[in-house]
Amino acid sequence: MSARYLLPYAPEDIGGLPADLDVIVWDGDGPQPPAQELQGVEFFCLPYMRHGAALPLLPSLPSLKIVQTLTAGMDDVLPHIPPGVTACNARGLHDASTAELAVTLILASLRGIPYFSRLQAEGRWSQEFHDSLADRRVLILGYGSIGQALAARLLPFECEVVPLARRARPGEGVHAVTELPALLPTADVVVLLTPLTPETRHLVDAGFLARMKDGALLVNVARGPVVDTEALLKELSAGRLRAALDVTDPEPLPAGHPLWHAPGTLITPHVGGPSSAFLPRAKRLLRGQILRYERGEEPANRI
Template sequence: MDAPPDPTAGPLRTADPVHAAVPDELRELLHPVDGVEVTFYDPEDRDTIPGGGREVEVLALPMIAGPWLKRLDEVPGLRAVVLSSAGYEHVLPHLPEGIALANAVGVHDTATAELALTLMLASQRYLPRHVLSQQAQTWDRSTPEGQPWRSLADSTVLVLGYGGIGRALTRRLLASECEVLAVASTDKPGDDLVDSVCGITHLPDLLPRADILAISVPLTEETEGLVDAEALALLPDGALLVNVARGGVVDHEALLAECTSGRLRAALDVTDPEPLPDGHPLWSTPGVLVVPHVGGASPASFPRMASYLQGQLTAYRDSGRLEHQVAGPQA
């Protein structure tokens, strides 16, 4: 009697065409892939399992994937999942055993870096204050009490997380005439943008030099709570913390205390908790700018996701595995 298949052994490919289920939002953008049959599904239809009743080897999740995560084990024949987001920690608790998972590497780099730069410029040049003055129809050229005029030019920016988003942000910061300190998990050689990349163990030496701390690391066991009270205390007075990664990377109680005292400032696309509840003190703390996790919200997201998915379907057809796997067999 044959032994049952091992669910951890990885995808099993046959000569039959790959069947993939893809959200309707990519219907007009995804080009055909030889050897791959695609069934499109409506992400808003919570009653119908993607695939039209057939087995689905590769499931592409929509940009808003939350409602589908708890139903992954209902998709028959599923072997691989492709996310539309760069972050993936929220998927891991729902990923069935033996299923490969790939995140959307590179899809949102430009949009997220663009927002990070926007948050920096808005905070450094006090744009929220000027917007309020415009609403009041008041010509007010003053800075917030006790605050100097600031700029992005000639600032030192510590980019914590020198991956795709970090590199895209660094490219924009150099165009803005900043000094960039790049930090990754370990020491690495430089590239065309920076002379060297420092390992995360160098943070205590680098934080006191940073006018701006820009966070773009994924949320993992190693990075959860990485920017804690001790790390925040090392930043110089008046420094700006910009987070476009995940809220859990930062100790928000410690951040709130530093910003409430007026010693630090913050510009946040992500928070902990998220969504940030009504009435949370971060909403009204002076020097804090909060936007509702819109880093990847861009017209470029869908065509870039379609191009990325086309590459993933081609790779799976050829090898039986996804590129950029972050979980599952052979990750």
Template sequence: MRSEETTADVWLPIPADEIDDLPGPGESGLNYRFWDGGPEFPADPARCAFYVVPYMKGPEIAVRPLAAMTSVRIVQTLSAGIDHVTPGIDALPPGVALCNAKGVHEASTAELTLALILASLRGIPGFVRGQDAEEWRAGFYPALADKSVLIVGYGSIGAAIEDRLAPFECARVVRVARSARTTARGPVHPLAELPALLPQADVVVLSTPLTPETRHLADAGFLARMKDGALLVNVARGPVVDTAALLKEVETGRITAALDVTDPEPLPAGHPLWHAPGVLVSPHVGGSTSAFMPRAKRLIAGQLRRFAAGEEPVNVLLTTT
């Protein structure tokens, strides 16, 4: 039997008995503790070696135990972005791997992206309002076919979005990321080329991480370069878009927007985005579908098997110094 000194705690936001293929506590020396962000910690944070951050509970909960986690070696988020955890990184000891949930959200987020594009172009929100009012709102509406789509943020989610655009007969899909590279589907342009690419796009999709470089990326200058009638879709993070600048543009009717994320978030009652013309808002549900839990559980189990075997984790975005 392992002594307490040779065991380590793992904090999970999902009960361990609901995750298949976890390393057994007896053979691995791992003690599984359930914590989904409640007011009481499940154990002494100083004994935690592997911390899986509660999902969609906000930065305050995500970072609350970090300063006391003096033995932690891996911090695993269940989101594609890590911006809700980075405020607490400086409190961590050196050598801690911060991992994201690559592979968990691609299907759901890409699916919602297509839903937002199609709903916005084909006028679905107006049809719903028409049904409520018993009005038959016939007419011609824009199609996705023959449109040029610009994907800003071409990581695994951006690639999954392009996968789902393939059957829709788009005229062109243009990819942009932090730096240039080549993929099997074609070139990925660097962010520096955005000013020249924006005026050519009918649909601009934001799927980039929130970093100092991308905060307010879609500012007044960015939005002004979008062509008349273009659609902006944000499935990244709310602060990637300058909300005040977006409101000024949509109120003129020159462009439209579909936003799964907003700044502020949640969007408070009375905020002008709720009723801005040409704006469709969904409540940050890009990843929270039935596809999330099985993929999240597989990621957690795989990472913990690697951890128990002394192997390096996957999806490491940074290591503390």
């Protein structure tokens, strides 16, 4: 008898799956499926952007064996995974979309797009010079699949890319994170792509920021708590650094928070993943994981 799956998409929408697959479709919106139907669920794919509504279901799934997320980061999910259940993330799913947004934030910040947008709203024409990405040194802190996708998109802009990971990979030109203090003062742009762990929480603190060069741009497309918000606000308020933030701490950023109006700051509301690139890649990932499970194979992206 086939395993039972709890999925956010119907099998026919995913495509390429066995016709007799036992699936309960629930996208996190509306009432939860009846408890009696959930008893046999072995594979649960948490719905994207609504997985908070799905987490309370986990303890009530006695047959659960695999939890699949549609996010790369799992810091908010792992504490809820029952003992003995395999957790798999969505490594690779958001590479294109998040890398695109990181490039967008860098270019928009350097070229003064928020400023020119305000001029347009006022109907004012004012030409002036702004920084270019060309000839800048961009430090990528966290060189996983998204970091590599970002580097591939940055290089054609004629900038220098300096990747850092937990351990050095000399053959790939990747520096170890232990080199960060020496490299920070040389970077014009610092992009954060690290997962949120106890080691990376407030990694970007007052000391980190103080080592960045005057006028440098901090781009956070990782997790908000990687940055000490109060320390960043001090630097932004002084006008010494600039920031482009897709994630914040707290998040959602409440109305009236000083980050909204900090000088030199561009904010997007955690939209690195949600784009037209998401759904086809999500379905492709899910199809592969389900077929592996049906064949009794080890799942990909196991945490």
